[in-house]
Amino acid sequence: MTVTERPAVAEVSAPIRTRVPPWRNPWRRPYVLATITWVYILWSLVPVLIAIQFSFNDGRSRSTWQGFSRQWYCCNEGSVFEDPSMFHALRNSLILGIATVIVATPLGVALAMGLTRWRSRASAVANGISLVPLVTPEIVVGSALYLVFVNLYHFIPLGRPAMLLGHVTFSVSYVLVIVRSRLLSIGGEYEEAARDLGANSLQAIRTILLPLLMPAVFASAMIVFATSLDDFVVSQFLFGSAENETVPILLYNAVRAAPTPALNALASILLVGSFLALILALVVLRGRRRTGEESALETLADWG
Amino acid sequence: MPDKPSGHDRATRRLWPALALPGTFWLIALFVVPFYAVMAVAFSGRINIFNEPIPAWNPLDWEFSSFGTVISDSFTPSGAYHEVWVRTAIYTFWALVICVAIGYPVAYYTARLAGRRRGLILALILAPWWINYITRMLAWVNLLQDDGYVNKALGLVGIPPHSWLSGSSFTVVWALAYGYLPYFIIPLFASLDRIDQRLLEASRDLGVGALRTFSHITLPLSRMGLVTAMVITALPMAGDYYTNTIVSGSPNTNMVGNQIELFLLEGPQKNIGAGLVLLLSLVLMFFMFYYLILTQRASREAAR
């Protein structure tokens, strides 16, 4: 990482203020690490910026810049808003994302409350089941759902209903993890106090617990929305026909066929949509740094 | 606390299970049952005129012959699927090595040394979370084309152009690493961030060099975070099939996920596809259990 290993010469390092080799000086500035970090950030984001740039290309190429144009966004044949399939996919993605949030969030919040406060053997089992989707590869979730819808749950057709059920299934676990970490940090004292003051349990939940949970609920809703927009595998297994195609499916199929910069335009629009959701989340959560994503991941890290 | 006696005791006791019920039911119906469907298809002994298996819902009807073929074709060196398993293992391994080599320094720097810029760096590292995965791959497809920016840049320093997208394992491994790095960095960041600053300061004040501080304090304390990061990136990577399709598309680079997709979505012999899903789950479950044992030991040690 920094320098090659050297055998330690002495157990105790040289006294401070004498000249020490840079890798032994605990106070030196971490230039190497800083460089790695910034190079990584450039590497991770610059390709995307270039892809956005090509969505404005004045030509059919996605690798040679031919001047600026908005033709792939609007009003040219084959642009995002003229190509019905692209516009349709964008709509499908948004509808599915919103519907997933609406179903998964309450379901996950209730599950988190129930599983955190209810201590029994059954809850331990339920707890275990609810975390498995988080670490199951999407292809396993997707193919299992596909096989069950095709072979057993005939009353749920492939397409939007099946996709919604699929997206909610992997989203519930996210909500659970995020909300539960918040619940654990709140502790039971507030509800206890509320009940001592005469509130029943439901009232305690409504007036005390839910408001305290709100940031976590909101953060998980945003994450669910973003994951739903991002999902490719589960959607691909369950989408049925082109009527229910989402943006990732369309992008995937088109990359393999005859792509135009309109694809980049579509991807850019989706990207802007996700960033709006992110900014919304940041505005709402401002000043509460440790509630959102981080705590979710900390919980993930703590899991077990 | 629920176990303290209180006036609403009984109602409370019923409330929490009631809250947990819908979510639990959901996960049973859409996670546990689908998995059973995978088994019913994998262990089916009957097929119809489309060569599609007829699911055997009754365990007494299970036939293990086709699953046996899947296993022998996967684990004998001359078997039809042996190569995809080997490839999956190799790709996942190298992509993971890249993730550790890049992800650890970045997470470490961000969590411990970034100082004033920490918020900015964190936001930039999180940004890919909000960019569609397929979009990020699409971006690289643009760059790596024969006349793309990568080859043009190489041409400037006199390196002849290379066909990056023509079935190259190298490209696939880097694409996997690129795709999954954000998911690797964040849990690691969370765990590095939680290390008590005072420990490091103490070490520093004692004049211990940066490398020794790292290897004696930081690394052991972040071990679980590292393992978590590796688990939550390696498992999905092992089930990936779209990354290599987008950046290569050659059977030369196909992984287990591609075989599953072939049998379940494109082909009729779904019993083989389901068998591969089952086998993949079993293999990954092995790693899951190892991880669980590791985390439990770690938490026991921490408690001591």
Added chain:
Amino acid sequence: MTSDPNDPARLPPRPRPQLARRDLLRGGVWLTVGLGTAPLLAACGNGSSGQAANGGAPYELARPDRPVTLAIKDSNPPIADGLDPETGGTFNILNYADYMAPGVMKDFGKEHNVSVQVTPYNNYDEMLAKIRQPGESFDLVFPGPSVLSKMVYADLVQPLNHSYVPNLRNVWPEFQDPWYDRGAHYTVPYTIYGTGVMYRADRVSSVPEVGYDLLWDQQYSGKVYVLDDRQEAIAMSLLRNKITDDINTSNADDVKRATDSLIQLISLVKVKTDINAYSEVPEGTATVHQCWSGDVIAGQYYLPHGQTPEVLGYWRPQAASDYVIGSDNIAIPKSAKKPVLAHMLINDLLDNKIGLRNFGWNGYQPPLTKLSATYLTDQGYIPKNLANSVVLRSDFAKGLTFYEVSPSTEALWQTNWARFKAGA
């Protein structure tokens, strides 16, 4: 054709015990049926002589010398005469990608106030998987003769009502009464094509006598594609390696050898699979691409600015009797929600003007009598250097065709194809 794959003498038992075991395990002989597929169950009696001739398939396998009339069942009647077309909502087409002109679809959609959508597939396996999804409904589908009988048998398509399709008289006479569907009960023809190799003339210096060898040429490594279609790819290998010219073979050894040769392509040239020769070759991603002749004609529209069709080339076997030819048909799925509209679109596509417009976009010839090869060439649709991509009626009379084979033969091909896809 040297031998009939379904000659009873050639069927069971398989020549190699190991393969026989595998077939057994794969379920090739467990040809039993159940769960909601009642019509299949009904016909699953054992061992009548007719079935033996069909390799275990409970329906007749059509051959040019053994034409099949697909019965119209009482349980699956055609729509009544004189119905009004449906309107509003979506019209769902199950088809290859880029196989119907967007303009044709758009105009049709405008005329009938529906939004036309295409659900794409890469090959018939995928098409069958899609059309059989429970609860799914499609209004139009494009099956070839090699999958038709079983689709009819399983009630996946509905019979046509010819009163809505007067334009059927525009097609070649042989397609008004084809061997795979006497009387055109369920299908009308859509396009005809041959299978050859498309290449970049500016990068390929010389074309060998057997053009398939281009695919095995290491100098094009990384830029070599075969069709993502198990029948086309394995048949190509059968022919190139002179294993057999029976491209419907049920001989496990032949199929295995052909597949092994395809597998060589993986290490030799890092072969890729897709069905997009029409864009890959003109854009330069592919140098050599096994393709359908229609892709060649369409390819000229995908050339980057400033390039002329001269950079493209097409190889096809000299003799018509070595040429793999095929036709795609149009049929209406049983699940269609807009069957009247589907009949109307079929009739439109058989209209000379609309057929020409569609051809002008997708490059695939409709077998319409008026749009003869000479007419299309004279009209300038086909560049001179690609003239050999036009399918002639004589090609069609003598060429090799994929027939419908028994489910067990199909399983054999699928299993080998999966072996190739695994990159083993």
